[in-house]
Amino acid sequence: xxxxxxxxxxxxxxxxxxxxxxxxxxxxxxxxxxxxxxxxxxxxxxxxxxxxxxxxxxxxxxxxxxxxxxxxxxxxxxxxxxxxxxxxxxxxxxxxxxxxxxxxxxxxxxxxxxxxxxxxxxxxxxxxxxxxxxxxxxxxxxxxxxxxxxxxxxxxxxxxxxxxxxxxxxxxxxxxxxxxxxxxxxxxxxxxxxxxxxxxxxxxxxxxxxxxxxxxxxxxxxxxxxxxxxxxxxxxxxxxxxxxxxxx
Numbered sequence: 412x413x414x415x416x417x418x419x420x421x422x423x424x425x426x427x428x429x430x431x432x433x434x435x436x437x438x439x440x441x442x443x444x445x446x447x448x449x450x451x452x453x454x455x456x457x458x459x460x461x462x463x464x465x466x467x468x469x470x471x472x473x474x475x476x477x478x479x480x481x482x483x484x485x486x487x488x489x490x491x492x493x494x495x496x497x498x499x500x501x502x503x504x505x506x507x508x509x510x511x512x513x514x515x516x517x518x519x520x521x522x523x524x525x526x527x528x529x530x531x532x533x534x535x536x537x538x539x540x541x542x543x544x545x546x547x548x549x550x551x552x553x554x555x556x557x558x559x560x561x562x563x564x565x566x567x568x569x570x571x572x573x574x575x576x577x578x579x580x581x582x583x584x585x586x587x588x589x590x591x592x593x594x595x596x597x598x599x600x601x602x603x604x605x606x607x608x609x610x611x612x613x614x615x616x617x618x619x620x621x622x623x624x625x626x627x628x629x630x631x632x633x634x635x636x637x638x639x640x641x642x643x644x645x646x647x648x649x650x651x652x653x654x655x656x657x658x659x
Contacts, residue, residue: 412584412598412599412603413595413598413599415584416583416584416594416595419584419585420591420594420595425587425594427582427585427586428586428587429586429588433579433582433586436575436578436579436582437601440579440605443568443575444572444605444608444612446568447565447568447569447572447612448612448615450565451564451615454559454618455615455618455629455631458556458559458619458631459618459631461552461555461556461559462631462633463635464552465502465549465553466635466639468552469639471545472495472542472545472546473492473495475538475541475545476488476491476492476495476542477492478538479529479538480492483532483534485529485534486528486532487525487528487529487532491522491526491529494521494522494525496643498518499644500640500644501514501518502515502636502640503633503636503637503640506633507622508621512553512554516550516553516554519546519549519553522542522546526539526542526543556619559618560618560620563616564616569609569612569613572609573609576606576609579601579605580598580601580602583597583601584598586598614629615629618630618631619631621633
């Protein structure tokens with residue numbers, strides 16, 4: 412922008428005088444940017460809660476299955492525990508889009524096989540009902556996250572803001588303000604702020620985009636899920652294997 416502004420000044424293309432139309436155009440663009448920010452922030456605040464809710468649901472499901480295995484020595488519950496460990500690992504690969512959503516939903520549906528096995532073994536219905544509720548909660552959370560990361564907030568508003576930003580940049584190129592240093596400074600400042608806000612809004616619009624930069628920047632933290640995965644893979648599963656060995 413600075414180079415273009417210098418070239419415009421050197422070749423005498425600064426033919427536009429500062430007027431109220433230009434200031435109204437800038438004000439309108441800022442208003443639209445504020446509208447987009449308020450819209451994406453509501454989804455972003457909700458997205459911050461989803462990994463914790465998902466981790467709590469996975470932990471509650473594991474806790475219920477482990478309780479059944481510990482108290483009833485259920486073979487179906489033992490198989491369910493190992494399947495749940497594999498499912499927890501696949502959750503992280505799904506966040507990084509290395510596994511498709513339909514595969515995750517199929518894995519959730521396959522939990523019915525273990526639930527039926529526990530029902531055949533005579534496990535109390537209240538345990539079965541609680542596990543089914545957690546299964547449904549898992550499905551809802553995954554579908555909500557998938558909707559947020561694949562849906563763009565008012566795509567037409569993005570087009571309008573980008574068009575108006577380009578128009579403002581062009582107006583500042585041919586705008587004549589004395590002294591020239593002030594004209595150069597304000598042109599670069601306005602274009603920088605508009606560009607930054609557009610990129611920021613697009614980044615906030617998908618808080619689960621880990622494929623490019625991982626868990627950095629404005630992406631929602633998955634630390635709680637990493638901690639859950641490590642705990643299941645190390646402490647809990649090690650304890651479970653030792654109990655199975657002792658019983659055998």
